[in-house]
Amino acid sequence: MHPKEHIQALAGQVESALKGLSLPDYPPDLYEPVRYSLETGGKRIRPVCVLLAAELYGVSVQTAMPAAMAIEVFHNFTLLHDDIMDHADTRRGRLTVHRKWDENVAILSGDLMMGMAYDLLAHTGSSRLGTMIRQFHKMVMRLCEGQMLDMVFERRMDVQISEYLDMIDGKTAALLCCAFELGGLLGGASEEEREALSTLGQHIGMGFQIQDDLLDLTAPAGFGKQKGGDLMQGKRTWLLLTALERASGSDHAFLQGALTGGMPESEIPRAEALMEALEVTADAAKLVEAEFNAARSVLLRLPSSPVLNTLQALIQSLQHRKQ
16 A cells, blocks of 8 residues: 555544544533544544554554544544633634533533543553553643643743743654554564654654744645734744844844734734744754654664555655645
8 A cells, every 4th residue: 555545544544433432422512522523633643653653563453543542532632622721713614612612611521531532542452551551641741741831931031942842842742752652562662662653753743843833924825824823822933932032123122022912913924024034934944854854764763664654654744744
């Protein structure tokens, strides 16, 4: 099977498995939001990473699917609660759960999804289940730490680039590290191979997030997000923090204004031009490329398998995504 077809097939199997989850109907205000959250689509990248890592060691999709679903259900739980914290009205073109229902419903449904993730993980039946659960909880801690730092940074004017990178290592990369490592644990990966799988997820996650920051400012219409939305919200991103380090005088003051209440939409073109002039966007693209190249190099530390070709294709598709 062609690597791209392999990825699509695995994503389709994840989609089918999620639709097949058995949930009660009563009370509807608890379970309908869960179904709604899991129906919103997405690329299903994280569960596919679980399945590919497991397949690398000869583990079947059927055996690895509960762990893959655990990762995806947990991911969607985090999105549900993130939307509350970010006061977001829509996600993937649909009303967020707290807007379609209310915040209390969203919080409680999210809590249920968190529990569902652990229950799905328990259904793997692996002899290494204890280690899997410990790694899963380690990820939960790192992700929550990253989210908290992201919130704290919104109130700080002196966030350093190193702090930002540590934040996204938790908020974005930790879940991908866990996804790959769970697949490896299912397949009996050695300690060295588990470390390699976790490092693979880290590089992909870091590259993915910095690329997301870059696309937010530079992507054409149809990206799925409002152009310059991060600057308008005053988010501390690699681009803004790097630009602040390089700018001076009135340019620095202009960018500094984004930290206090966000930047007006009308000023986004000026900000984009300034970041181009400061070579921030070019260097962000180089950093993204470096992270994905580092991910490719990690593949050399993993067992020889046709699955490596699919992992190469996955890295390629994520590096060159436009949305």
